[in-house]
Amino acid sequence: MSHLKIEHIEKSYGERSVLKDVSFSVQEGEFVSLLGPSGSGKSTLFRIIGGMTAPLSGAVYLEGEDITGKRGSISYTPQSPSLMPWRTTLQNVLLGQEIVGKKDEEKARDMLERAGLKGYEQAYPHELSGGMKQRASFIRSILSPQSLILLDEPFSALDEFTRLDMQQWLLSIWSEYKRSILFVTHNIEEAIFLSDRIIVLSDRPATVVKEFNIPFDRPRREDLLLTEEFLHWKKLIYQEMRVLNE
Structure with a gap:
């Protein structure tokens, strides 16, 4: 199938x-x-x-x-990263899990580190480059159920x-x-x-x-x-x- x-x-x-x-x-x-x-x-x-x-x-x-x-x-990632401007990077990547009530912050932090975003967990979207935003957006998709x-x-x-x-x-x-x-x-x-x-x-x-x-x-x-x-x-x-x- x-x-x-x-x-x-x-x-x-x-x-x-x-x-x-x-x-x-x-x-x-x-x-x-x-x-x-x-x-x-x-x-x-x-x-x-x-x-x-x-x-x-x-x-x-x-x-x-x-x-x-x-x-x-x-899980849908549009052309623009569509990160919520009022949420931090960590909060943004956890959004999909948050909606269904199954947050795994440790896994999210690990994936952010692997994506070269360690140290940016508490940064807001306007503080990230285009590539960083796309990485965060894709991590959000991977972490979503x-x-x-x-x-x-x-x-x-x-x-x-x-x-x-x-x-x-x-x-x-x-x-x-x-x-x-x-x-x-x-x-x-x-x-x-x-x-x-x-x-x-x-x-x-x-x-x-x-x-x-x-x-x-x-x-x-x-x-x-x-x-x-x-x-x-x-x-x-x-x-x-x-x-x-x-």
Whole structure:
């Protein structure tokens, strides 16, 4: 049984169709990226999975249960870190656990230390850099009880080197906790480096046009980005995306 199953999702705003018969699945512990042109409806799909907006038709299943329109079933990290400005770093990362009444402060402090945030536990969001905020936001997702994490272009605002550092940090944490992750990006290199599988969406109205199983072993190292095989996959997916944009 798939961990997450999306079945025939349709979504329109007025007469403008955004999602058209979108179907795919994510297996337990799998890292899957949704790759598509900017404005193709990827974030709308995330809001549907998270129960924040309802589809026109179709259904979302998590571990066999229909969660269509239900909030609280998944952990969602939007493009901006969305930390509460009046809460400290420690209070922010504990928020998901706090909501369900199961706080583990010792584990939170340990993860903050591993994320390079030791000494910032009592700092407020305005005192953190962009990368620090994203680390805190992801730790909050990992600490939350939900088994599926949705990441919506979390590194898009970071410079190239900080972004690569964050990708490697994300993979190191994910490899330990093995939560199912659905990751939205329009960066081909990022999708290949992070993912087990890439699902390519068309321009609006978005539909699934291709799936790629990424063959690289884990753990993934930075030098993978410079190999001929990585470049081959980048060209392959780029050509697919280029056709979509013509």
